[in-house]
Amino acid sequence: MKIQIINHSKHPLPSYATALSAGMDLRANLTESITLAPLQRCLVPTGLYIALPEGYEAQVRPRSGLALKKGITVLNSPGTIDADYRGEIGVVLVNISDVPFVIEDGERIAQMVIARHEQVRWEEVETLDDTERGAGGFGHTGT
Numbered sequence: 001m002k003i004q005i006i007n008h009s010k011h012p013l014p015s016y017a018t019a020l021s022a023g024m025d026l027r028a029n030l031t032e033s034i035t036l037a038p039l040q041r042c043l044v045p046t047g048l049y050i051a052l053p054e055g056y057e058a059q060v061r062p063r064s065g066l067a068l069k070k071g072i073t074v075l076n077s078p079g080t081i082d083a084d085y086r087g088e089i090g091v092v093l094v095n096i097s098d099v100p101f102v103i104e105d106g107e108r109i110a111q112m113v114i115a116r117h118e119q120v121r122w123e124e125v126e127t128l129d130d131t132e133r134g135a136g137g138f139g140h141t142g143t
Contacts, residue, residue: 001053003114008088009047011106023061023111026091030105041075041094044109052083052114059113060091066109071097074110081112 007013014024029047036042052058060079066072075094091110095101
């Protein structure tokens with residue numbers, strides 16, 4: 001699949017790290033580093049602009065290593081980039097650790113997955129069909 005992209009950053013285009021990777025790393029595009037205090041959040045620019053085809057979205061997700069090792073995650077995970085959005089891709093990061101974290105220019109801060117999606121047309125009804133689970137919610141199956 002080909003997707004149009006504008007790269008106003010100083011960094012290479014996002015790419016897959018391995019042949020079977022689902023996500024591509026997004027890099028911070030900064031003129032100066034950002035210090036993210038514990039529980040602080042910020043919008044980190046990437047310098048990237050994309051034009052997705054109809055029926056697709058880009059999902060911005062945390063990088064597992066950054067989350068595990070540093071407590072840095074994507075706050076609205078997954079963040080959705082709609083097919084009709086043409087602005088700069090920004091990543092909303094939050095520091096859930098107990099120490100400050102410095103984001104440097106070019107640092108890999110998140111990953112982006114391109115995914116197909118459907119739009120629905122609601123069909124309003126009076127009842128829904130029965131299932132074995134029924135209305136069982138959180139914890140309904142026991143321990």
